[in-house]
Amino acid sequence: MRKVILGCGITLDGYIARPDGSTDFLVMPKGAAKVAEDFYASIDTIIFGRKTYDAMQRMMAQGEHEGPVGPWKTYVFSRALPSGERDGMTFVKESPAAFMRQIRRKPGKHICHMGGGELARSFLQADLVDELWMHIVPILLGDGIQIFPAGFPQRDFKLRECKTYGNDLSLVYARAREKNTGRKTKKAR
Numbered sequence: 001m002r003k004v005i006l007g008c009g010i011t012l013d014g015y016i017a018r019p020d021g022s023t024d025f026l027v028m029p030k031g032a033a034k035v036a037e038d039f040y041a042s043i044d045t046i047i048f049g050r051k052t053y054d055a056m057q058r059m060m061a062q063g064e065h066e067g068p069v070g071p072w073k074t075y076v077f078s079r080a081l082p083s084g085e086r087d088g089m090t091f092v093k094e095s096p097a098a099f100m101r102q103i104r105r106k107p108g109k110h111i112c113h114m115g116g117g118e119l120a121r122s123f124l125q126a127d128l129v130d131e132l133w134m135h136i137v138p139i140l141l142g143d144g145i146q147i148f149p150a151g152f153p154q155r156d157f158k159l160r161e162c163k164t165y166g167n168d169l170s171l172v173y174a175r176a177r178e179k180n181t182g183r184k185t186k187k188a189r
Contacts, residue, residue, distance in 0.1 A: 003110045003130040006120060008147050010134055015144030016117065021055040025139050029165035043072060044109035049116025050078035077119055097126040117149045124152035132157060132173040
């Protein structure tokens with residue numbers, strides 16, 4: 001089955017952006033380009049939230065970002081923008097759970113959730129995240145936009161990979177879900 005991978009650059013104190021949405025502190029460390037290249041080769045779909053889309057549009061207008069350029073299908077979840085295809089992206093109003101049921105049934109590579117703490121919360125509430133790919137930069141912002149705002153149940157993950165790139169850290173976690181073996185376990189007395 002196609003995995004949903006939540007990918008993010010994050011500070012030591014858990015922020016993906018400054019309070020104004022800027023991400024100037026997220027710079028690709030030396031040696032990490034191959035990892036990014038391999039990651040992008042493993043996906044064919046990218047999902048953004050509307051606020052991440054807005055920030056990306058601002059950065060594109062200022063020449064700081066080229067947008068979601070690549071061979072992947074790009075979706076933007078938004079309650080405010082009209083649904084439909086435009087500018088090479090598909091805008092979606094459905095709930096993440098309903099939409100992901102449709103997407104996962106289609107053949108393809110993995111799906112990257114790349115944007116927005118509020119959308120991440122919705123994905124975690126519906127238990128849609130199969131892996132976390134976190135690039136941690138050694139900065140404490142003290143304030144900003146959190147990747148994991150409160151409001152979802154506990155989700156357990158297991159460390160699958162840990163790499164360093166200079167002072168930066170790259171972590172890959174897999175969702176730890178209980179496997180139903182069909183056997184009943186005895187209750188402890």
